[in-house]
Amino acid sequence: MTIRxxxxxxxxxxxxxxxxxxxxxxxxxxxxxxxxMFQRYVSFGNSITAGIQSAGLxxxxxxxxxxxxxxxxxxxxxxxxxxxxxxxxxxxxxxxxSPPTRLGGASDTSCALRNPAVPPYINNVAFPGxxxxxxxxxxxxxxxxxxxxxxxxxxxxxxxxTELQRAREVLPTFVSVWVGNNDVLGAILDTGDAxxxxxxTPPDSFTARYNALLDSIDSFGSVRGGVLLGVVQVTxxxxxxxxxxxxxxxxxxxxxxxxxxxxxxxxxxxTDTAFVYVPFHYGAPIVARAAAGVADTLDCADPxxxxxxxxxxxxxxxxxxxxxxxxxxxxxxxxxxxxxxxxRTLAQDPAQIRPFPAFPPDPNATAAPFGxxxxxxxxHPSTSTQKLIAQALQxxxxxxxxxxxxxxx
Amino acid sequence: MRACVRYALVLFAATPTLLGAQGFAIYExxxxxxxxxxxGVAAPCSDGSAMFFNPxxxxxxxxxxxxxxxxxxxxxxxxxDDVFQQKTELDDPLLAVPxxxxxxxxxxKLGVGVGLFAPYGLETRWPTTxxxxxxxxxxxxxxxxxxxxxxxxxxxxxxxxxxxxxxLGKVELNQRLDLANAPVPVAPGTTFSQFGIExxxxxxxxxxxxxxxxxxxxxxxxxxASDKLSFGARFLTQAKLDYSGTATFTQVxxxxxxxxTVIVGADTIPAGCPVDNLLSAKVPACNNVGFNVFNTxxxxxxxxxxxxxxxxxxxxxxxxxAKGWTLLGDYQRTWWKQFAVLNLSFPQDVSSLLSRTxxxxxxxxxxxxxxxxxxxxxxxxxRGGYLYHDGAAPAETVTPLLPEGDRNEFxxxxxxxxxxxxTADLAYxxxxxxxxxxxxxxxxxxxxxxxxxxxxxxxxxxxxxxSLSYAF
Numbered sequence: 001m002t003i004r005x006x007x008x009x010x011x012x013x014x015x016x017x018x019x020x021x022x023x024x025x026x027x028x029x030x031x032x033x034x035x036x037m038f039q040r041y042v043s044f045g046n047s048i049t050a051g052i053q054s055a056g057l058x059x060x061x062x063x064x065x066x067x068x069x070x071x072x073x074x075x076x077x078x079x080x081x082x083x084x085x086x087x088x089x090x091x092x093x094x095x096x097x098s099p100p101t102r103l104g105g106a107s108d109t110s111c112a113l114r115n116p117a118v119p120p121y122i123n124n125v126a127f128p129g130x131x132x133x134x135x136x137x138x139x140x141x142x143x144x145x146x147x148x149x150x151x152x153x154x155x156x157x158x159x160x161x162t163e164l165q166r167a168r169e170v171l172p173t174f175v176s177v178w179v180g181n182n183d184v185l186g187a188i189l190d191t192g193d194a195x196x197x198x199x200x201t202p203p204d205s206f207t208a209r210y211n212a213l214l215d216s217i218d219s220f221g222s223v224r225g226g227v228l229l230g231v232v233q234v235t236x237x238x239x240x241x242x243x244x245x246x247x248x249x250x251x252x253x254x255x256x257x258x259x260x261x262x263x264x265x266x267x268x269x270x271t272d273t274a275f276v277y278v279p280f281h282y283g284a285p286i287v288a289r290a291a292a293g294v295a296d297t298l299d300c301a302d303p304x305x306x307x308x309x310x311x312x313x314x315x316x317x318x319x320x321x322x323x324x325x326x327x328x329x330x331x332x333x334x335x336x337x338x339x340x341x342x343x344r345t346l347a348q349d350p351a352q353i354r355p356f357p358a359f360p361p362d363p364n365a366t367a368a369p370f371g372x373x374x375x376x377x378x379x380h381p382s383t384s385t386q387k388l389i390a391q392a393l394q395x396x397x398x399x400x401x402x403x404x405x406x407x408x409x
Numbered sequence: 410m411r412a413c414v415r416y417a418l419v420l421f422a423a424t425p426t427l428l429g430a431q432g433f434a435i436y437e438x439x440x441x442x443x444x445x446x447x448x449g450v451a452a453p454c455s456d457g458s459a460m461f462f463n464p465x466x467x468x469x470x471x472x473x474x475x476x477x478x479x480x481x482x483x484x485x486x487x488x489x490d491d492v493f494q495q496k497t498e499l500d501d502p503l504l505a506v507p508x509x510x511x512x513x514x515x516x517x518k519l520g521v522g523v524g525l526f527a528p529y530g531l532e533t534r535w536p537t538t539x540x541x542x543x544x545x546x547x548x549x550x551x552x553x554x555x556x557x558x559x560x561x562x563x564x565x566x567x568x569x570x571x572x573x574x575x576x577l578g579k580v581e582l583n584q585r586l587d588l589a590n591a592p593v594p595v596a597p598g599t600t601f602s603q604f605g606i607e608x609x610x611x612x613x614x615x616x617x618x619x620x621x622x623x624x625x626x627x628x629x630x631x632x633x634a635s636d637k638l639s640f641g642a643r644f645l646t647q648a649k650l651d652y653s654g655t656a657t658f659t660q661v662x663x664x665x666x667x668x669x670t671v672i673v674g675a676d677t678i679p680a681g682c683p684v685d686n687l688l689s690a691k692v693p694a695c696n697n698v699g700f701n702v703f704n705t706x707x708x709x710x711x712x713x714x715x716x717x718x719x720x721x722x723x724x725x726x727x728x729x730x731a732k733g734w735t736l737l738g739d740y741q742r743t744w745w746k747q748f749a750v751l752n753l754s755f756p757q758d759v760s761s762l763l764s765r766t767x768x769x770x771x772x773x774x775x776x777x778x779x780x781x782x783x784x785x786x787x788x789x790x791x792r793g794g795y796l797y798h799d800g801a802a803p804a805e806t807v808t809p810l811l812p813e814g815d816r817n818e819f820x821x822x823x824x825x826x827x828x829x830x831x832t833a834d835l836a837y838x839x840x841x842x843x844x845x846x847x848x849x850x851x852x853x854x855x856x857x858x859x860x861x862x863x864x865x866x867x868x869x870x871x872x873x874x875x876s877l878s879y880a881f
Binding site for chain 1: 491492493494589599600602603604605606607608610665666667668669670671672680684863
């Protein structure tokens with residue numbers, strides 16, 4: 001054999017053995033029409049997206065959150081920061097005690113911490129309590145925002161990093177963003193002066209922050225598509241009841257007096273009306289005392305009650321938020337989904353979203369005090385509603401992107 | 410402070426190879442032999458490199474030879490992770506492996522010599538952004554063999570040789586420590602990951618440096634069946650190196666701030682507390698809570714471990730065809746099974762929390778080498794070769810330290826006579842390692858499984874050999 005022949009033979013062998021073996025890689029692209037877009041899905045959000053139900057968060061509940069269900073349908077790997085059962089804190093089982101009774105008798109500050117099995121990255125980067133500004137913070141160095149009960153989640157779920165920081169690690173190809181609820185929700189949870197404007201992010205500020213958030217997501221350079229969910233009209237949450245619902249209830253509780261100012265309302269549009277709203281934390285003790293035979297009066301001029309002008313401000317602010325969100329989606333040719341359509345449908349059935357809580361001794365007081373669509377805290381969706389949200393997203397995404405994400409399991 | 414715990418320290422996690430033979434062995438110990446793929450145990454080169462390729466080859470030489478050479482290694486490779494398909498390239502510099510051989514024919518039958526070569530060693534460097542940095546990002550293993558050798562020609566057809574090896578071993582390992590895996594000192598049974606600290610949060614750098622000198626032996630034999638056909642064998646014994654050295658730990662800033670007041674054990678850690686302070690000193694910003702880990706568990710301290718350079722056997726045949734052509738074939742077996750576990754010991758760590766056992770579970774390897782040599786004339790000699798060998802690391806032990814696998818290698822070389830007593834050798838070798846799945850992390854406890862594999866390693870290298878030989 002000549003040197004030339006030896007070289008040729010060596011070259012052929014080299015070519016044969018030098019091929020890269022692509023089959024060594026596990027496939028990561030979902031195998032259906034449009035699946036490549038959903039190869040890496042990241043969900044931004046707050047407590048709803050994180051999976052909170054009944055003011056508790058645990059692995060059992062995180063599994064039921066809409067992004068987890070959606071990712072299962074997408075057939076894409078999806079990790080969430082799993083919190084050990086019974087939770088951090090465990091969910092409320094009875095809301096009519098003071099403090100509310102939690103699973104296993106745990107306290108409000110009880111936390112079972114994260115599961116020791118740590119995922120390689122996190123797709124569901126949502127943390128409870130997040131408003132738009134907190135998604136933008138680069139870290140949690142001082143000056144920090146005013147302390148909130150949910151701040152510990154910034155550590156327990158995200159390790160002290162922000163949603164944007166954690167999401168960037170994943171290089172998502174598809175995102176869902178459902179934030180803004182906490183920019184207005186504080187107004188109904190405020191135990192001092194519910195409905196006050198100071199609890200609400202001004203629309204201009206919201207717009208600037210939201211657009212900055214989306215610009216940051218754009219800067220990942222990996223996102224091929226997304227869905228932006230609108231802000232919920234929080235006055236529709238059963239945590240607040242219309243004053244007229246209390247008036248109706250007083251008919252069966254003779255010791256409870258509801259003043260006429262609780263019947264005030266203002267027609268906004270053909271379908272929207274602003275009422276007086278009584279937060280659960282203020283109204284429930286009055287009902288409880290009256291039911292126990294102690295005469296009490298609900299005066300809707302009290303600052304604990306959300307007045308009609310305050311309600312009008314909240315409703316119009318959310319409408320402006322959603323205009324901003326829809327515009328951001330349009331600019332990017334992304335999908336916009338208004339969750340209020342779904343929630344309004346549910347609200348048409350009093351069993352799903354109760355206009356007035358089921359107080360003891362009503363058997364529903366334990367099982368579903370705010371209706372089957374809402375968990376025992378009066379704010380967060382129940383398991384069935386989380387699934388409905390996932391289904392709505394799956395259908396809307398398929399329609400918008402011409403994809404074929406299978407049905408929600 | 411008993412607080413601190415079983416940190417997932419993966420020290421000496423393995424000893425990587427990125428060179429030209431199985432495991433962390435290096436077979437390119439002579440430029441002449443390199444040109445024929447290392448084949449030649451039955452007919453070693455006459456440049457004195459027989460001290461490595463077959464000590465018996467020193468017998469029957471004439472005069473003396475001094476050969477000085479080096480093999481330069483241009484190593485290229487990387488790791489592509491499964492999820493993002495992102496590739497991290499090796500950061501290896503151009504490496505050089507030296508050889509020096511001095512041989513002398515004391516009588517026509519007796520040859521003596523001393524050789525200096527490095528049959529085991531490696532250097533792997535990865536960027537400190539690579540996920541494998543927690544297994545090791547800069548790893549160096551040097552095993553320098555100084556081998557006085559004697560060979561005797563029992564008859565014109567049979568030669569025997571032996572060498573006594575003084576093995577100078579040195580190891581340096583650098584790795585990052587991951588806060589996510591670290592136990593929380595004041596909350597027994599929990600790790601920082603359970604407080605949300607994400608994997609890949611560097612908080613300390615570990616630097617280990619240790620050395621050891623030991624001895625080994627090398628034996629060889631050559632039998633000539635005829636003028637054209639000869640057979641050879643050699644055996645290099647295991648060198649067990651009981652390394653002792655120092656472990657040095659330095660803090661790496663996490664830059665993290667505790668975002669909310671949290672209660673950990675009996676301590677309240679306020680929002681705004683820098684995690685870096687929390688790990689080290691007590692400061693008011695952290696409510697005077699400080700774990701002080703760098704003066705306790707992670708203080709600088711002695712470390713010991715044992716690494717065995719395994720024994721190796723080579724059997725070969727050489728056949729002189731005609732007109733200056735010689736064909737050579739070798740089979741090699743290396744007992745890598747001797748490299749099964751690494752016990753890491755920190756004698757001054759009274760808690761024994763740093764010590765651990767790493768399960769490597771290497772397997773014995775087999776390799777075949779084929780070479781051809783053509784003596785064109787008194788000035789030029791040309792060589793070519795091919796070799797194949799399987800990998801020592803099992804599927805569950807393919808790591809940043811040892812991303813090793815089956816290899817095909819091709820070589821070419823030449824010898825040119827520059828002057829009456831001076832010759833130069835040049836050789837080139839291309840190493841193509843089959844792509845292989847592996848992992849970037851070490852298990853926190855126990856043995857790893859292939860379930861930890863999270864990507865694909867690829868590797869190839871260009872080797873250049875150059876040497877000068879002087880005959881006297």
